[in-house]
Amino acid sequence: MIISKEQLQFHVCSGDSSRPEICKICFDKSGAISTDGVRLLVVPYPKLPDDELFESEQTKADAKYEIPDGERACISSENSRHVASNFFKDSEVKNPDQTFAAMEKCENESVKISLTNGDLHKEFLIDASSQTFPEYRQIIPRSEPTFETMFDTSLLIDLLRKIKGADAGNSKYVKIRFHGEAGLAELVTVSESDHEPIRAFIMPVRNNEE
Secondary structure: OEEOHHHHHOOOOOOOOOOHHHOEEEEEOOEEEEEOOOOEEEEOOOOOOOHHHOOOHHHHHHHOOOOOOOOOEEEEHHHHHHHHHOOOOHHHOOOHHHOEEEEEEOOOOEEEEEEEEOOEEEEEEEEOOOOOOOOHHHHOOOOOOOOOOOOOHHHHHHHHHHHHHHHOOOOOEEEEEEEOOOOEEEEEEEOOOOOOOOEEEEOOOOHHHO
16 A cells, blocks of 8 residues: 655654653554544645556556554554655756555564665565554544634644743743634733733634635
8 A cells, every 4th residue: 555754754742751652653444543642643644656557467556455444553662663764855856746655564573664766676574573552533523613714834833832932941831712603812911920821813814815
């Protein structure tokens, strides 16, 4: 099956070695799943590349394989970073956007990840003997959200960074309040000391701005 560099590189795996079951990325039917016990990240599989990029019909068939519901392949965050760091550099290939990675489960409790771009090829055999992973689906809400609004990702991240900088480390948490039908968001720092909270506001993206 085809996986992406982003699935290997961006995760929220725990770094707590006493909890090895959440120090890995789990690939299942939904995509690449990671959690640290507080956060949960689901990164879907990428779009399949054009057929002419595959070396053979077998390679194409392997790429189009989908993990059946109920099965999984788990790899450590260390191994995922290693593979992601070995993706072809833009200077190494003529068409960087034509690099694709395929994951294949092997019989010896391992997975093989193959990187391909034209005539260039790399393979990594990775241990996948431990398939223990939390039943994350239990915490994903099945009901429709009670409220929904949308924000510009870059502006929201930048605002949180500005709040953290202006707060000078006095607060560990931030509250998010929503006002009115438009969904104006108010972010308020929460401090255990008597520091005056920092307040910030951000307007949601309107439908005509999508």
